[in-house]
Amino acid sequence: MREKVLHKTRRFDGKVVTLEHWLIEKPDGKQGVYEVLLHPGASACIPVDEEGNVYLVRQDRIAIGRDTLEIPAGKLEPGEDPLEAAKRELEEETGLSANNWKHLVSQYPAAAYDQEIVHIYLATGLHRGTAHPDEDEWVSVEVQPLEQLFRRVMNGELQDSKTVTAILMAHSLLCS
Amino acid sequence: MREKVLHKTRRFDGKVVTLEHWLIEKPDGKQGVYEVLLHPGASACIPVDEEGNVYLVRQDRIAIGRDTLEIPAGKLEPGEDPLEAAKRELEEETGLSANNWKHLVSQYPAAAYDQEIVHIYLATGLHRGTAHPDEDEWVSVEVQPLEQLFRRVMNGELQDSKTVTAILMAHSLLCS
Secondary structure (H helix, E strand, C coil), X not given: CCCEEEEEEEEEECCXXXXXXXXXXXXXXXXXXXXXXXXXXXXXXXXXXXXXXXXEEEEEEHHHCEEEEECCEEECCCCCCHHHHHHHHHHHHHCEEEEEEEEEEEEECXXXXXXXXXXXXXXXXXXXXXXCCCCCCCEEEEEEEHHHHHHHHHCCCXXXXXXXXXXXXXXXXXXX | CCCEEEEEEEEEECCCCEEEEEEEECCCCCEEEEEEEECCCEXXXXXXXXXXXXXXXXXXXXXXXXXXXXXXXXXXCCCCCHHHHHHHHHHHHHCEEEEEEEEEEEEECCCCCECCCEEEEEEEEEEECCCCCCCCCCEEEEEEEHHHHHXXXXXXXXXXXXXXXXXHHHXXXXXX
């Protein structure tokens, strides 16, 4: 890092995001102010069954004014292990458990201003449990072949970044 | 959309992000409050030359406390066309222009709370101009073969979401 944080000021405390102003010193000695979102991080997984079908959830995304097709995901609880969070979210949103977990990548959605990191896993060896969605989540599960989802991603039809990454990586691992 | 926005309250006005509280009505009639980041959107491109080399920029990302290797990208100016913004950012950050532009995907980094959408393009037919980075951007250009970047993404080494998407999609289009 060639920039140095001199001072942080809390500007907004939210349920999901907290916003701070950071006064920084640039490499040339000048000062500047950054807006930084604090976020606890999140976990997500792409569950693929033995026939190559993927379990996705369709979710209302009020911020962008539409619904999106996404892999199961959710925020980390305080101190929660990312893999445990991915297992919890998979079961909460789809009712599935998985025998095999492989870490694909941990990615920053918006590194310029957002501390969120999303840990993405491949989940295979699926078996059914009982779905119990969070009270305030209204999701519906959709099952589609990974090959078809790959083509949809390549056509630009899927637009949730963690979902795009997961489908492309899973396709490379399982279908190449 | 099964949720309805009843009221919006501006909570923070920033240079990069603006934060609002949205009072919404859920499908069951209950009310809830969402934190929503307003953002003008961004454009990015993956520039690949005729030898299969990709031009990336290494950038200080103060929010996450490290530098990252990213494709050239930047916020949209008010009213700016996404493709024009991608061309502008490519030239500002790398000094390159491109003859051929192909839209890959427009993706939401964090659809749960952030309106940002990132328009990602593949840029080929590259020729050199003169780099003129923005005054407050401290970037250095790094050139790596697309095949090598693909392996690094599959190893989880690259962590910027738009960069992960762009490398995986460009690799599928150009190397399969």
